[in-house]
Amino acid sequence: MARLALHLDLLKEFADLEKPVRARVGEVFAKFEQATHAGLHLEKITGARDDRFRTIRIDQFYRGVVLAPDNGDTYVLLQVLPHDDAYEWAKRRKATVNLATGGIEIRDVAALDASLPHMKRIAQNATELLFDHVNDADLERLGIDEHTLPLVRTLTGTFQLEAARGLLPPVQWDVLFGLASGLSPEEVWAELGSAIVEGVDPQDLDAAVERSSDRVLLVEGPQELMAALEHPFDLWRIYLHPVQRSVVEASYRGPARVSGGPGTGKTVVALHRAHRLARAGGRVLLTTFTSTLAESLEANLRLLAEHDGAGDAEEVLSRIRVEHVDRSSHRIFREEHGQPALLQPPHERRLWERVIEELELDLSPAFLTEEWRQVILARQVESAPEYLSAKRDGRGRGLTALQRAQVWQAISGFQDLLREQGLWTYETIVEEAARLLAAREDRPFDHVVVDEAQDLHPGQWRLLRAAVAEGPDDLFIAGDTHQRIYGPRVSLAEVGVNIRGRSTRLRINYRTTAQILGWSLGLMRGEAVDDMDGGLDSVTDCRSEMRGSDPVLTGLTSAKAEMEHLVRTIGEWHEAGVLSGEIGVAARSNRSVEHVVAELERAGIPAVPLAKGQAATDAVSVGTMHRMKGLEFRCLAVVGAGEGQLPAPKSVTPKEEDPGAHARDLLRERSLLFVACTRARERLAVSWHGRPSPFIDAILT
Structure with a gap:
């Protein structure tokens, strides 16, 4: 019985075909089993370098290129192209089996043969x-x-x-x-x-296809075929490169981590890891920093489970809880204490001002707030002697013993006020939830899988450490510290998570073209970024195998001119065949998002504000740079990347007030731009009015 497989290079390009052609491909191959059984429709190619290549008629203009086995029943759809292009593509290429991996490979033999004589002449003189x-x-x-x-x-x-x-x-x-x-x-x-x-048998194509799950998707019947063709890019995202698969399938003696630059597949690995552990019968917590990202994880996890082919998708999913960390901590807190009274930022500042006034201290509320969160809470400091000897890495402003005593006095007074008024913060709630979990004999999970790990603060790590007993495959961590836009600097070892000897780095970007990736990496060049394990991280080894257009950088004279430029840019993308649902626009603030949506709608371009991690399917998605995290678009415009807008003035602590916080804030703002730009798959346009952001100006000059 004939089986159809889809080469994943085809799936990456399938969305570029016109809608009627895509529909016709589905109709033709839904009947593929009957067609091959009857020996119809598959035509040999005169002059082909590989006599196993066939073509199949899609319509009057398009043909599919199929790899048909000499023996066996697995047929691989390789390409769908216009008639002449399909025959030219097939005549130039050959399918082989890699004798080391046993996987299937497609190569351009004609180009290789044509270049070899010239290369040999150069080599003779070397x-x-x-x-x-x-x-x-x-x-x-x-x-x-x-x-x-x-x-x-x-x-x-x-x-x-x-x-x-x-x-x-x-x-x-x-x-x-x-x-x-x-x-x-x-x-x-x-x-x-x-x-x-x-x-390896180089003639056994069926076995080669079975071994090529990183390159080939086997579909079982018309229904699965249509699902694959309707969501080709989603499907491509859940398939694994061999290095990713090795991380997913490994057994670790304790906590393990996978790191890598943007688009290297860390989230895909985390999803597969959670699914694999649940398939083995474990109770799994799949978690991340925000509700937006958690919802995206849950949707992609369901997609993965539905395409797993094991037939027990719901049972496996029932063993995985997808929940962002704050939601977990609040749930555990409420089980013991009921609904907490949350301290709001204006009230918090008033409490600090009250303490400062009563103690007559020459300290600012902003400095004390950061010291409380970054040192006292992060390191669980509980007494004056502990604070006098506590590390203050990254704080920037040194303190004498007398000054530390004054700071501790202020923080103690602030914490007394919180207890008196029954107030809690997100940080103190998570610390209490971690304490409650650690006191239990039974832990709620067998495995914890963490995505976007770089954004978690120490208390959240203590909660996750308490959620699972120490042992094999207990914690699995995915993240990139260059994309940190929320959490403070964290040393995993200091929060009880030892990953030494169990860390893997991914280097190949599967989302972004080399041109977009290279420019975006330039934004972070020279920045000292920690690796969460006592060293410094680097993205210099991250690379993309996709080629495309250079990012387009445009400075305008006014906000109005910038919006007119954005409208023209999106219009050009539309003319090139890009759908509105494949376009994103990133801005720094919610006010800018509202302005962009209004301007696009005024120009007749459907646009909606980005919400809850889900891009629109029939309109341009416009969101803040924070909202862009975890998403990707075929074409992306970043607007308002100018001086005075990025970094956002209100989001950066003045240097004279707290040098450490100032440096962290600038790095976070730079990372925000980096994250936003790397959401683009094929086209990136960055614009500003007036002078460019200093982050951009530094790589322009």
């Missing part, structure tokens, strides 16, 4: 070749086959390897890139995160 230090046996063991090896032996520099990326299968290119970076063959294989498959 004093040293790029891979002289690696022997053929090691290359073969890593999956470099007879088709790729001749090119490998002509390369003289990494620039040539970069240029050859489009000619080679992705796994083989990754192997070569690792070797060129100075890694040993053993280290390269560890980086790829795959196990070598013994006894």
